Amino acid sequence: MKKDDAAVVSLSTSEGKSVPQLNPCWSCKGPVDKRALFCSVCGAVQGPGDTDHFTRLGLPVAYHIHTDHLDHQYFGFQRRMHPDRFAAKSSKEKALSQAQATALNDAYETLTDPVKRAVYLLGHVGYSVDLHGSKTVSDPVLLMEQMELREALAEAETEEQVAALLHQAEETAQSCQHEMVRAFQAREYAEAARLVLRLKYLTKLVEDAKGRKSRLAKGS
Amino acid sequence: MLFQIHEPGETPLPHESERPLAVGIDLGTTNSVVAISEDGLKARVLSDADGRKLLPSVVYYGTDGSIEVGEQARYKILDTPDQVVTSVKRLMGRGAGDVKALAGALPYLVDTPEADGMVHLSVAGRVLSPVEISADILRAVKARAEAALDKQVTQAVITVPAYFDDAARTATRDAARLAGFEVLRLVNEPTAAALAYGLDNGAEGLYAVYDLGGGTFDVSILRMEKGVFQVKATGGDAALGGDDFDHAVAEYFLNSHSKTHSIRELTAGEAKRTLTVARQAKECLSRQNEGQWMVEIGSESSLQKLTRRTLEELAAPFIERTMSICRGVIEDAGIEIDQIHGVVLVGGATRMPAVRQAVRDLFGKDPLANINPEEVVAVGAALQAAALTLGSDTLLLDVTPLSLGIETMGGIVEKVIPRNQPIPVSMAQEFTTYQDGQTAMSIHVVQGEREMVDQCRSLARFVLNGIPPMVAGAARIRVTFAVDADGLLTVSAQETTTGIEQQVAVKPSYGLDEEEMARMLRAALEHGRADMEQRLAAESTVEAKRSALAVRAALSVDGHLLSDQERQGIEDALNRIDLAVQSADRDKVIAATENLETATKGFAEKRMDHGIRKALAGMAVGDVERTFD
Numbered sequence: 001m002k003k004d005d006a007a008v009v010s011l012s013t014s015e016g017k018s019v020p021q022l023n024p025c026w027s028c029k030g031p032v033d034k035r036a037l038f039c040s041v042c043g044a045v046q047g048p049g050d051t052d053h054f055t056r057l058g059l060p061v062a063y064h065i066h067t068d069h070l071d072h073q074y075f076g077f078q079r080r081m082h083p084d085r086f087a088a089k090s091s092k093e094k095a096l097s098q099a100q101a102t103a104l105n106d107a108y109e110t111l112t113d114p115v116k117r118a119v120y121l122l123g124h125v126g127y128s129v130d131l132h133g134s135k136t137v138s139d140p141v142l143l144m145e146q147m148e149l150r151e152a153l154a155e156a157e158t159e160e161q162v163a164a165l166l167h168q169a170e171e172t173a174q175s176c177q178h179e180m181v182r183a184f185q186a187r188e189y190a191e192a193a194r195l196v197l198r199l200k201y202l203t204k205l206v207e208d209a210k211g212r213k214s215r216l217a218k219g220s
Numbered sequence: 221m222l223f224q225i226h227e228p229g230e231t232p233l234p235h236e237s238e239r240p241l242a243v244g245i246d247l248g249t250t251n252s253v254v255a256i257s258e259d260g261l262k263a264r265v266l267s268d269a270d271g272r273k274l275l276p277s278v279v280y281y282g283t284d285g286s287i288e289v290g291e292q293a294r295y296k297i298l299d300t301p302d303q304v305v306t307s308v309k310r311l312m313g314r315g316a317g318d319v320k321a322l323a324g325a326l327p328y329l330v331d332t333p334e335a336d337g338m339v340h341l342s343v344a345g346r347v348l349s350p351v352e353i354s355a356d357i358l359r360a361v362k363a364r365a366e367a368a369l370d371k372q373v374t375q376a377v378i379t380v381p382a383y384f385d386d387a388a389r390t391a392t393r394d395a396a397r398l399a400g401f402e403v404l405r406l407v408n409e410p411t412a413a414a415l416a417y418g419l420d421n422g423a424e425g426l427y428a429v430y431d432l433g434g435g436t437f438d439v440s441i442l443r444m445e446k447g448v449f450q451v452k453a454t455g456g457d458a459a460l461g462g463d464d465f466d467h468a469v470a471e472y473f474l475n476s477h478s479k480t481h482s483i484r485e486l487t488a489g490e491a492k493r494t495l496t497v498a499r500q501a502k503e504c505l506s507r508q509n510e511g512q513w514m515v516e517i518g519s520e521s522s523l524q525k526l527t528r529r530t531l532e533e534l535a536a537p538f539i540e541r542t543m544s545i546c547r548g549v550i551e552d553a554g555i556e557i558d559q560i561h562g563v564v565l566v567g568g569a570t571r572m573p574a575v576r577q578a579v580r581d582l583f584g585k586d587p588l589a590n591i592n593p594e595e596v597v598a599v600g601a602a603l604q605a606a607a608l609t610l611g612s613d614t615l616l617l618d619v620t621p622l623s624l625g626i627e628t629m630g631g632i633v634e635k636v637i638p639r640n641q642p643i644p645v646s647m648a649q650e651f652t653t654y655q656d657g658q659t660a661m662s663i664h665v666v667q668g669e670r671e672m673v674d675q676c677r678s679l680a681r682f683v684l685n686g687i688p689p690m691v692a693g694a695a696r697i698r699v700t701f702a703v704d705a706d707g708l709l710t711v712s713a714q715e716t717t718t719g720i721e722q723q724v725a726v727k728p729s730y731g732l733d734e735e736e737m738a739r740m741l742r743a744a745l746e747h748g749r750a751d752m753e754q755r756l757a758a759e760s761t762v763e764a765k766r767s768a769l770a771v772r773a774a775l776s777v778d779g780h781l782l783s784d785q786e787r788q789g790i791e792d793a794l795n796r797i798d799l800a801v802q803s804a805d806r807d808k809v810i811a812a813t814e815n816l817e818t819a820t821k822g823f824a825e826k827r828m829d830h831g832i833r834k835a836l837a838g839m840a841v842g843d844v845e846r847t848f849d
Contacts, residue, residue, distance in 0.1 A: 088609060090766050
């Protein structure tokens with residue numbers, strides 16, 4: 001899994017890699033690595049700890065993600081940690097597995113969504129963006145682009161016209177994500193923050209176009 | 221002789237004979253079905269002595285205290301309609317207000333002592349809650365399973381409509397507990413169906429499950445691949461089903477009957493009889509194009525004709541409603557219709573040709589019909605029950621069907637967990653005080669998609685006390701919602717500047733509280749108490765075995781850190797646990813477990829010290845697994 005080094009931006013904090021951090025295992029009381037899922041001595045499931053979403057799913061801390069790989073990692077962890085695997089275990093183990101599965105779901109939900117992933121990664125490097133706070137768009141280029149796209153969607157009358165617009169919006173969103181990958185690699189966080197806002201509007205447009213398309217299809 | 225070696229921490233499977241049997245139960249509006257899987261790969265539906273697989277969810281209450289469930293109860297509708305309860309599932313977790321909205325649709329007397337409490341029914345001189353009536357159905361299911369397997373059955377996976385809210389889920393779990401089941405998991409009906417279908421057919425890709433039962437409608441979009449069943453979105457209507465078709469047909473019959481006969485208010489019995497005739501007509505018209513049925517009101521009877529076409533016109537508004545819900549769910553899943561590989565039909569109402577045609581038109585493909593729509597849910601539940609008790613690689617990832625939130629100023633709902641979130645999930649939202657010096661805050665938990673509180677379902681109210689007096693807006697109250705793998709909600713609230721915390725398991729509004737539950741367990745079941753104690757004893761034994769195994773594992777790795785005397789002390793404590801477990805005395809087991817804890821304190825400290833020294837010297841402590849192949 002190391003082939004893709006170029007696309008991986010190492011954002012790991014200065015906190016050293018040298019000394020593993022140890023916790024006492026709740027079950028056998030011996031030392032267990034803070035990030036371990038199970039105790040290596042007694043096999044008991046451990047709590048989720050407070051690691052970042054990428055590390056939790058065994059992924060490099062980087063914006064670029066292969067969806068298939070993300071799913072593979074998520075399913076793999078859930079296969080071992082999901083409460084269904086602990087139905088016959090003690091209540092403490094059930095509670096820990098629920099906490100683990102909850103943390104995995106939180107990580108997966110954040111990382112599968114390109115907008116949430118960007119916001120999370122910006123926060124991780126200490127650059128906070130508030131997508132809901134600012135109601136006005138101050139970037140004139142972005143404002144212009146979105147107004148034009150919205151207008152086109154409002155004027156589209158046939159399913160074909162909406163489908164064409166949908167295709168265009170999806171392609172624009174795709175290229176916006178490519179720019180995002182580049183911005184994160186170059187550590188241009190202000191640029192990434194600008195792109196997040198654009199991606200958010202484009203995603204909303206894609207959703208609305210899909211809804212519009214299926215309503216038109218129903219009418220036919 | 222060969223010794224068995226187990227993974228550390230793994231408890232060996234009990235012997236075949238002592239392992240409790242776990243069944244899967246589809247507790248339906250019209251029929252209930254029970255199935256078992258002995259190997260986790262195949263499941264079979266358990267039938268009664270006459271080979272019947274469907275158990276009608278109908279209960280007859282005799283004036284002498286007798287109870288009959290199923291086919292026999294259904295025959296009694298004609299003679300003693302007032303003593304027969306049907307479609308009780310529609311009342312699960314419902315309040316008095318909800319039932320008024322269903323008025324006319326319920327052919328029995330509804331008794332609601334308090335305006336805000338759970339609905340009760342007056343039947344044959346008794347006042348019964350829907351939970352108790354469902355428990356009677358589940359007791360019959362349990363008896364059928366035990367007769368078919370000739371063994372005691374104590375554990376079950378019970379299915380619920382995906383669109384059931386928290387109150388209805390809790391009511392279902394309580395009913396099962398009351399009937400003497402340990403509920404391993406509540407599973408959503410479409411998810412159970414997908415599991416049964418997917419495993420059997422090796423399905424891969426995106427699938428829709430269209431589940432139209434007697435009283436509930438669900439649609440789920442799932443992604444299936446290599447043993448993973450990931451629900452992308454779900455939606456439905458907890459009060460829409462084949463029953464509605466029956467009501468429409470019954471009204472049509474009564475309407476045309478009244479053209480030639482005098483009209484008066486129907487008795488509950490006449491209403492039920494007419495509904496029975498209407499249901500027969502509906503089922504008949506799935507096979508033939510028209511027919512005639514006898515409608516009897518008082519002493520007057522008339523022959524009513526119905527064609528399939530008229531039936532379809534009567535059903536059209538209900539079918540259209542399911543289609544509109546399907547479109548919404550597809551949109552929620554963020555996919556387009558043509559990405560869906562197949563549509564699985566579930567529920568007796570999908571036998572209607574008009575329903576199949578509507579599904580075909582919407583999805584643009586023939587629905588998959590190589591499964592029995594009335595059995596597939598129970599089969600899926602049985603497979604899941606086997607997976608939970610025997611172990612499995614299959615993964616069911618479900619979602620929240622409805623948004624969960626709390627009431628804020630002006631009766632507006634602030635969502636805390638949106639719908640279609642994978643479960644288990646935990647999310648928090650911060651709120652603040654709106655008055656200077658405010659020391660308490662009332663928290664009202666609601667479920668639903670609407671903006672206003674009164675249009676959503678109220679789940680619980682509680683008060684967070686002891687907020688330190690501050691100026692308005694200064695306190696920070698963090699409300700955390702946690703939904704477990706059964707879809708059940710727990711809410712806790714904390715004032716973050718002081719750490720004052722309160723936790724509530726959400727249930728009060730329309731469910732039973734713990735006390736009521738305990739009282740019913742004692743009253744309804746002579747051995748209910750013994751059951752509960754047995755369960756507690758089992759739990760403490762699991763805990764004792766777990767800690768003994770953990771200590772033995774630690775001894776084998778780090779035993780060299782101990783002196784002979786220290787080691788002997790621990791060995792003695794371990795022996796005491798083994799003896800206590802054999803004695804099956806709960807108090808002894810708990811005492812022995814605590815004793816082991818004390819006896820190993822010094823050992824634990826030595827191990828931590830040793831581990832830290834090793835780590836500083838650059839030696840790895842165990843493996844940290846983070847990738848899969």
